Structures are given as structure tokens and as C-alpha cells.
Amino acid sequence: MTEDGWETYSPESDPDVHRWQQAQRERQERESAAAAGPDPELIRYRVVAQRTDPDHPGAVTLTHYTYAESVEEAVAKVRQAHEKPGGVYGDQGLCRMVEVVEESWDSKVRQQEESRRRYLTTILENATATVRGRELEDPDADLVSRLDDFFTRAVVFPDPHTPGVHPRPHQATFGWSSEQPHIEHASDPGRALALFLLAYLDHHGLALETAVRTGDQSVPEPVGGGRPSPEAEGGEAPAELVDLVLAVCEQHYAAVTGTSSSQWDQESSRELVDIALRTVHLADREAYTQALEEYLVANRARLEQLWRVYGPAGVFPPGVYHLVELPGSFVLCERLKTAPMWLEGIWARECDSETPLERLREAWLYGTDKDGGR
Numbered sequence: 050m051t052e053d054g055w056e057t058y059s060p061e062s063d064p065d066v067h068r069w070q071q072a073q074r075e076r077q078e079r080e081s082a083a084a085a086g087p088d089p090e091l092i093r094y095r096v097v098a099q100r101t102d103p104d105h106p107g108a109v110t111l112t113h114y115t116y117a118e119s120v121e122e123a124v125a126k127v128r129q130a131h132e133k134p135g136g137v138y139g140d141q142g143l144c145r146m147v148e149v150v151e152e153s154w155d156s157k158v159r160q161q162e163e164s165r166r167r168y169l170t171t172i173l174e175n176a177t178a179t180v181r182g183r184e185l186e187d188p189d190a191d192l193v194s195r196l197d198d199f200f201t202r203a204v205v206f207p208d209p210h211t212p213g214v215h216p217r218p219h220q221a222t223f224g225w226s227s228e229q230p231h232i233e234h235a236s237d238p239g240r241a242l243a244l245f246l247l248a249y250l251d252h253h254g255l256a257l258e259t260a261v262r263t264g265d266q267s268v269p270e271p272v273g274g275g276r277p278s279p280e281a282e283g284g285e286a287p288a289e290l291v292d293l294v295l296a297v298c299e300q301h302y303a304a305v306t307g308t309s310s311s312q313w314d315q316e317s318s319r320e321l322v323d324i325a326l327r328t329v330h331l332a333d334r335e336a337y338t339q340a341l342e343e344y345l346v347a348n349r350a351r352l353e354q355l356w357r358v359y360g361p362a363g364v365f366p367p368g369v370y371h372l373v374e375l376p377g378s379f380v381l382c383e384r385l386k387t388a389p390m391w392l393e394g395i396w397a398r399e400c401d402s403e404t405p406l407e408r409l410r411e412a413w414l415y416g417t418d419k420d421g422g423r
Contacts, residue, residue, distance in 0.1 A: 091116035093152040094123035098137055098144035111137055111144060120149050169205060169238055176245040183252045188244060196243030205238045254283035254328060255394035283395065286326035286334060293338045294380055295322045301345045302376035305352045306360065313376055321377030324399055325384045328391040344383045351417040352379065359412045372409045381406070382413045 098111045113131070117123035124146060131137045137144040295318060303309060329337050345352065357363060359370040372378045384392045389410070396406045 091118060092123075094120065095148075095150045095152050096123060096127045096146060097148040097150075099147045100144050102143065105143060110147075114152070120151075123149060172204065173238055173241060176242060179245065179249060183248045184244065185248050185251055188247050193240065193243050193247070196246060197239040199239075200242040201239030204242065250394075253388065253391040253394070255391060282331060283327050283391075285323065286329070290326060290334060290337070291319060291322050294326060294341060295319055295377065297338060297341055297345070298322065298376040298379040301349075301352070301379055305349070306356050314374075318375045318377035321372070321375060322380050324395055325377070325380040325392065327395045328384050328388040341380060341383055344386075345379055348382070351413075352382070354417045355382070355412060358416065370408055370412060372405050373412070378409060381409060385410050385413055 093114060093116055096113045096115065098113070100109050100111075113127045115123050115126045115130075117126055127146075128138050295315075298318065299310065299313070302313075326334070326337070333340075355373060359365060359373045361367050361374055363370075372381065381392070393403070393406065397403055400406070
């Protein structure tokens with residue numbers, strides 16, 4: 050620059066200086082804004098885009114974040130920032146927006162609430178399908194109320210005191226409307242689940258027990274009455290049926306084990322048959338002897354393996370699987386396959402220890418091969 054030019058030069062009139070100063074101011078504004086954080090009135094959004102051309106290289110999905118006052122503004126901001134030529138929303142149309150989600154704390158609570166409701170709907174639909182046509186005509190009102198309270202606390206509204214969005218009542222409707230005592234934590238889904246549980250247990254002949262206080266002792270009694278009558282589901286089978294089933298068991302047991310009746314505890318075997326027959330529905334008892342016969346014939350190889358591995362000469366110490374030493378164990382094997390929950394419930398009510406049945410269950414269902422180990 051000449052001496053005359055230097056004397057007449059002024060930075061205020063230099064466009065390059067103006068551009069530099071403007072760039073400096075914009076940089077300082079951006080740094081100040083970043084340090085101060087976003088406008089508290091704005092909402093953070095997550096915008097997800099999906100690739101439209103499956104053959105185009107690059108990520109299948111892209112995620113951008115922006116602050117805006119609404120979903121529409123968030124979409125516009127992201128599109129404006131990436132709509133330049135060659136950008137993901139440019140002329141080539143490489144991607145399209147598929148999801149815009151509010152990222153605020155309140156939105157997360159609302160999303161959790163919607164997830165809870167969808168999950169609860171799935172539970173209720175599956176429960177309805179399970180017990181449809183088996184509903185109880187006159188369920189115990191106090192028991193239903195207590196189960197309702199439990200399911201409401203544990204499943205329907207597991208944390209009702211969480212601040213933020215409060216859970217809304219479930220919109221599912223059910224066909225029961227009998228009166229029940231008032232409970233603070235109760236809900237329609239909770240009551241429905243309570244009735245589903247009672248209907249399911251009743252179908253399998255299992256009865257819940259309630260404690261009746263007598264002095265200083267609590268005496269368990271079946272809900273709704275005492276022991277089932279011989280004519281009721283879960284009641285004792287006729288002596289003639291017990292004899293027939295025991296004879297089938299002894300016939301197959303002798304063939305499998307090579308032992309005779311002089312080596313068996315016949316009284317204990319009869320008790321096992323009596324317990325097993327309580328889990329056979331009244332309508333099925335007449336044909337049960339034939340059904341048991343067919344089951345034992347079809348599983349002959351497995352029964353031989355059961356005796357070989359778990360019998361008195363097997364690999365376990367004597368007495369560990371002592372049920373295997375009784376012909377009545379054969380009918381238990383069939384019941385463990387057909388009605389395991391019902392059998393376990395009857396056994397727990399009638400026997401001092403659940404261990405023998407548990408060991409037989411593990412041995413029969415998981416310790417023998419389909420082909421008998423051959």
C-alpha cells in the first residue's frame with residue numbers, strides 16, 4: 050500500500066473487516082447460547098429418518114436432535130438444516146422422516162404410562178382367553194377383594210405415587226358386576242385378574258385356603274367350605290375305580306421291574322392312586338382306566354429307564370426316589386404329565402412332605418428320554 054493510500058485507509062470502510070467482525074460476533078453469540086443452554090420454553094425433540102433407497106451406502110437410520118416449540122417446528126428446523134444439495138433431505142431424497150419424539154421428562158412419563166397400559170391389555174386378553182367359559186358363578190367376595198388389591202398394587206398400578214402423569218383408568222370392560230367390600234387400592238383390571246385366578250384354580254381343582262383364628266392359633270380352612278365331597282371335582286374316587294387303576298399299575302409295574310406283589314407296599318400304593326384320581330375330572334373317570342393303560346404302554350421304555358436309573362438298584366442311594374419303588378408311582382407319572390398343578394395342589398394338602406413328588410416329577414419329566422435311553 051502506498052503512503053498516500055495508507056494515510057487515507059480506514060478499517061471502518063473495509064468490507065473484509067466488516068465480515069470478520071460479523072463472524073466474530075456470531076461466534077460469540079453461539080458460544081454464549083451454548084453456555085447458557087437451550088431456551089427453557091423450548092422442547093427437545095428426537096427426529097429419526099430412514100433411508101429410502103436400500104441400495105444406497107450409509108446408515109439405514111439417522112437421528113437428529115433439535116429444540117423447538119412444537120413438532121411442526123422441530124421437523125422444519127431439521128429439514129432446513131439438512132435439506133441442502135447432497136443432504137439427507139436434499140433433492141435426491143435419500144431419507145424420509147419416520148418418527149418425531151418429544152424428549153422432555155413429562156413425555157417419558159407419558160410413554161411409560163402408555164407402555165404400562167399396552168402391557169396390561171395383553172395380560173388381560175391372555176387371561177380372558179385362558180378361563181373363558183370357566184367363570185365362577187358365586188366367587189367369595191372377601192377373597193376377590195383381597196386379590197383385587199394385590200393385583201392392583203403389583204400389576205395394574207405398581208407405583209401410583211410417582212409424580213408427573215397420573216395413571217388413567219383402564220378402558221377394558223368385563224362381565225362381572227357383583228358387589229364387593231370397598232378397598233382403597235382397587236381397579237377393574239385388578240378385580241378381573243382376581244376372578245381369572247380363582248376360575249383357573251377352580252378348573253384345576255385347587256382351592257385357596259384362608260386362616261380362621263381359633264384362640265391363639267390360625268387354622269387353615271379351604272375357602273368356601275371344607276373338604277370336597279366325593280361327588281365333587283377333586284374329591285375321593287370310588288373304591289372300585291381305585292382298585293381298577295391300582296390293578297393296571299401293578300400289572301405294568303411287575304412287567305417293567307420283574308418284581309411281585311409280595312415285594313410291594315400295597316397300602317402305600319393304594320394311597321398314591323387315591324391322590325392321583327382326585328385330579329381326574331368326574332366326566333373323565335369312567336374312561337380313565339383305559340387312558341392310563343394306553344399311556345403306560347406308550348411309555349414302556351421310559352418306565353423301564355425310570356426303574357433302571359432311579360429304582361433301588363439305580364445310581365442313587367436307596368430311599369431318595371422311594372416313590373419309584375411303589376406301583377402307584379406309575380399313575381403319578383401320567384398325572385404329572387397331564388395335570389401337574391392340580392396334582393401338586395392335592396399332594397400339598399394331603400401329604401406331609403412335597404419332596405417325594407418333586408423328585409419323582411424331576412425324574413419322570415426331565416430324567417428319562419423319550420425313547421427310554423436306548
